Amino acid sequence: MKLNSISSLLFCIFLSTPLIAKSQEKPVPPKISPSIQQICLKISAAAQKHNLPPSYFARLIWKESRFDHLALSPVGAQGIAQFMPATAKLRGLKNPYNYDEAISASASLLSDLKEKFGNLGLASAAYNAGSGRVNGWLSGKRYLPLETEDYVLSITGEIAETFTDKKHAIYLRPLEPTLNFIEACKKLPIIMSRTKPMAKIIRKPWGIQIAGNFKKSSALRTLKRLRARIPSLKKYKAYTQRRKTPMGKKSIYAVRIGANNKKEANSICIKLRRAGGACIVSKN
Template sequence: MRFLPATGCRAAPARPAARRHARRLRRAGALALLLVLAARAPARAEPHEPAADDAVAVLCGIVEDSAKGAGLPVPYFTRLIWRESAFQPHAVSPAGALGVAQFMPGTASERGLADPFDPAAAIPASAKLLADLARRFGNLGLAAAAYNAGPTRTQKWLDGQGDMPFETQSYVLAITGHDVEEWRAATPPDSAAPGPVEPCVVAIGKLRLARGPSGEPAVSGLFAPWGVQLAASFSKGSALRAFARARHDYAAVIGDRQPFVLGSVLRSRGWRPFYRVRLPAQTGGEAKRLCDRIQAVGGACAVLRS
């Protein structure tokens, strides 16, 4: 990540490159210490205690420097990284995306990223990838779509050969404030309008309020308007393990379908986030047919609107 002894003599001003290098080293050391402290912290620690806020501040420094280095707007890149992982360096998605920037292993290898769980490497790599996607597709909205759905699927959608996933449509809207169809037609006029540059830590504060006390994205995975729920728990890990058992037991029906996870606070269940793992479906009828097949082989499921 980007992360002089006192002598009684006035030091000569450091060169800009040297100052940047020193700043990166300080941030790297600070993040390493914070991650160690986080690993030792009690499992039931509150999500907004000072140590967590300090870690976010360190990550924000890397996000801001990486965005500027790649020519990306800081608020745009902040929202994208938050949407990917809620600034959690060790996040793992149900689909297998890794780290704070949620690189799939194949993409990480292609981009020369040795350790997706290292924010010092993953965040700059993410910024460079987005800049490359923006040059390829012409604007930041389509770059975000390609980051989420993949360049191949995005290009096929632009060529009229497929649909843009509902999850990606929501993703682009949340990050840019514009629908992906607007980005397809042209760069929205106000997307390039000058405005106040919102610091990363300020943006994160607003995003936390929007997402609730868990600090995690409300939805991860291939979100769809309907779902077949197979597992639920106050522990996201427990819910995903229960889903994995269901996938193993009913593999003939579930196959390689990827789930999405809804995490939210249900007032009837207290203030802890409650996680529900569902298989995506575009219609209620599609969800019911899938659930009926799972029940026919002895499984339990529920059809629910997302």
């Protein structure tokens, strides 16, 4: 009887004790924000450790997040270096919101991408669009998103196609010719600017091509004529995107409309065809 009472008591204690489940903790943003001095010093140290030009690395981090260590993109990229959770895990980055850890992981990743692709231009493209997309672009099977072309141009000062020659090295532009790196870096304030950082850009995975030309100006004129002929086109946001042709390295400027999925893209394309237009649906 006494034994049964003890057993019952132990059973009650077990039921009243909360079970501790092993779960992966989400990254927690630090309570204290780093100063721009701390960020610039870390960028300099990480660049030196991984053999990256500090001005190049600073431009890339600035493009990603405007030095905002709490940045969170619409697709889930986190922190000052905009790591996706899967990439952060792959690179051993425990907390993307920790600016010190994230900048170190970013420099390490860029160094590896440079080793893989041959130059920092292609490394930048791969950092933004992924290695698979860059490999596909280099083989002529895919094209770079307009976002990635802008990304590479703003960071390196050269168009992405320049770097298809893997031996091509970027021109080392200082942030400010009259200042040393740290002082010039500190002039990049931790605020939102008129130009959107990558953390705020929403990528659409599908596209509807409605026109194309080897000259950008001609492609835009075609778009203007199409909008005049098909009024329904005006409600869609169109953009130009440079992409390779199957014949070789020469590129065309494709006029495209973004879509969130294949069904939406096909629906838009059908409507345009019914209105007398022509279009092709493809994944970005």
